[in-house]
Amino acid sequence: MKLPRVECPKCHRPTAVAPMSGSLAQGRLARHDDAGARRDLGGFLVSCSESLSIVDLPEIGRQMVFDLDVPDLASAPEPEAPDALALF
Numbered sequence: 001m002k003l004p005r006v007e008c009p010k011c012h013r014p015t016a017v018a019p020m021s022g023s024l025a026q027g028r029l030a031r032h033d034d035a036g037a038r039r040d041l042g043g044f045l046v047s048c049s050e051s052l053s054i055v056d057l058p059e060i061g062r063q064m065v066f067d068l069d070v071p072d073l074a075s076a077p078e079p080e081a082p083d084a085l086a087l088f
Helices: none
Strands: 006-007 014-021 023-029 055-056
Touching: none
Parallel strands: none
Antiparallel strands: 006 014, 014 023, 023 055
């Protein structure tokens, strides 16, 4: 599943946003490293302080619309019944 991306408010990197249960308009930023402080003194990656924070989703969940060419059933002709064949 491809997650939408938003700009992190602190480090301004495009970051994936995972939807939250119970909210169609908000999600959590994925954990990401800060571009300015990539490693601490021990050499380990340092996560951005805005990781896992709640942000607004770029597009609020909406119903998909399908463009189907469905004929009007009231004016459709009655289909012909196929000839019955004996089973035995």
